[in-house]
Amino acid sequence: MFEYAPAPESRDIVDIKPSYGLFINGEWVEPLGEGRDKTINPASEEVLAEVAVAGEADVDRAVQAARKAFTVWSAMPGSERAKYIFRIARIIQERARELAVLESLDNGKPIREARDVDLPLVAAHFFYYAGWADKLSHAGFGPSPQPLGVAGQVIPWNFPLLMLAWKIAPALACGNTVVLKPAETTPLTALAFAEICRQADLPPGVVNIVTGAGETGAALVRHPDVDKVAFTGSTEVGRMIARSVAGSRKKVTLELGGKAANIVFEDAALDQAVEGIVNGIFFNQGHVCCAGSRLLVQESVAEELLDALKRRLSTLRLGDPLDKNTDIGAINSAAQLAKIRELSEAGEAEGAERWSPTCPIPDKGFWFPPTVFTGVAQSHRIAREEIFGPVLSVLTFRTPAEAVEKANNTPYGLSAGVWTEKGSLMLWMASRLRAGVVWSNTFNKFDPTSPFGGYKESGYGREGGRHGLEAYLAV
Structure with missing residues (x-):
């Protein structure tokens, strides 16, 4: 076996703040409660930052901001929405090295994977769905499919930024607004994405990011003004979400566990x-x-x-x-x-x-x-x-x-x-x-044009491709 000299990527290209608030209505705000979580580097156990814990009232603020923004965002021509989504994709490409380092620090994954797999796919998803924004009537879901409203999205810690892209890109393309809760152990790239939304001049309230653990996610899922729930994570939590929304008008997609x-x-x-x-x-x-x-x-x-x-x-x-x-x-x-x-x-x-x-x-x-x-x-x-x-x-x-x-x-x-x-x-x-x-004759090959999802206890609904639009449209 060859001995390789260390080839470390620089940490200096990321600027991690000591403390983060919540991203609501295009602004950084302090939580109404006192709760704070620490996010740590799993490779060294050092504390990277302190992150706000959103309570029920904070989630309500975020949902109300998304509801208000929905009237503007959904009325915008698809070609205009596409410009914002395309701009987000370009900024992600420009900041790819910084985001890859941040992902590796917060998640523990090798920089080679964050740099060569995660980040190119993140940008590709935004580019792909930017292309759909003005073509929804040709997607096969009727002549004039309409957005659902406010999407509450809960993502896992294994691919934090990629799962964000899988959720947010189709939601925005279809004219929905978003409240997203990242995993409590890996919030930093989602919080960096909040800055990217500001950099892209996305209208306030179109994307809101609330941090916290399971209780924050539960508050988002059960909020009466959320029209669509998207969750990726464990089958156990997926079952709880399915029970929580049963009998409501909420549309749900669940991408759960596997044993391939x-x-x-x-x-x-x-x-x-x-x-x-x-x-x-x-x-x-x-x-x-x-x-x-x-x-x-x-x-x-x-x-x-x-x-x-x-x-x-x-x-x-x-x-x-x-x-x-x-x-x-x-x-x-x-x-x-x-x-x-x-x-x-x-x-x-x-x-x-x-x-x-x-x-x-x-x-x-x-x-x-x-x-x-x-x-x-x-x-x-x-x-x-x-x-x-x-x-x-x-x-x-x-x-x-x-x-x-x-x-x-x-x-x-x-x-x-x-x-x-x-x-x-x-x-x-x-x-x-x-x-x-x-x-x-391959494995783990992903492409934004191909749908992904499971059967049985692996969940229901599809993400990616034309099929990924259906979950965000009133069909």
Whole structure:
């Protein structure tokens, strides 16, 4: 293995304020309550900033500001709205390096991923939906689809800025206004986005950002003047939201957990499959709803594939997320690390065999080495529960029918991957896998023009593409 000299990205290009308020009606305001949270760098445990906690009255202020702005924003011609959204996309591109560093500091993900994956996709989503703003009558949802009103949006900590883009860009394109609540552990890029809205001269109240934990999100979801709820996060919280809005007129989309199967057939290009497996589960430390956390490999090539996978994992570098050579960054929080450890220990206790490459762990911060479990049974917790960390469970199969049965034996249905050289087999599998997205000879490929979403306990509704407009229109 090559020894790489450190190649740190500079922290000096980000300006983190010691304290942040709430962004309501185009202004920074202090919360009405006394609540404050600290956001920390998961790689070092240093406090990055103090962030306001929005109470019910603060959420109400934000919703009222969005309601007032809706009359102006929704009446604006689509071509005018498009100019604002396009301007936001351009500013994101101009500030991409700064935003990537901020994301890595607050989230723990490697700078290489924030810089090369997250930020280009964030800008692409705003560019894409800017293009739709004056073409909604051609989207297939009727001759003159209308916006819903105020969208309450709650996003997770694994892709903070990208999830913001997935939610805000289509909402604005359709003429809605937004109140967004970022995750309590990763608010900094959302707060930077508030400044971008001001820089783009977005009319006050069109985008409002309220920070806080679960109670803030619950207040936003149940607010009577919110017309649309969009949530990405855990299935458990998704269920609570569904119960909360049941019987109301609110439109809801939920993008929840996953336990995706990455299925490798004996005719697959194994070296290519190994790269796809690594990308599928170790990208972003496995903090990915659609992570390929279950590897189903055909029995005849299982040994050969596992040997190649272990060799590849031995070359991954774990460490400082701001080092451009880093492959595996920090786990986002102490609570998430505890969950990953608990499920990994359960895997061992239930009889699966655990393997990790030799991997020096930094003294400070939240870290977990890339981990592979073999000898996994369908009944094991590590094969059933979402770990949301860099942990891969390996199962084997003999026939395509068995692969489908094992892949679908999960309450989730967000994504799947199939590795084979046979196009007919690929299509046969795709038609039988109960997953919202099926990748062929690749994994974790995203594009703003393609819809994304799940079945079963992975939620309902689609984000991205033309389909992503429907959730923000009165169809």
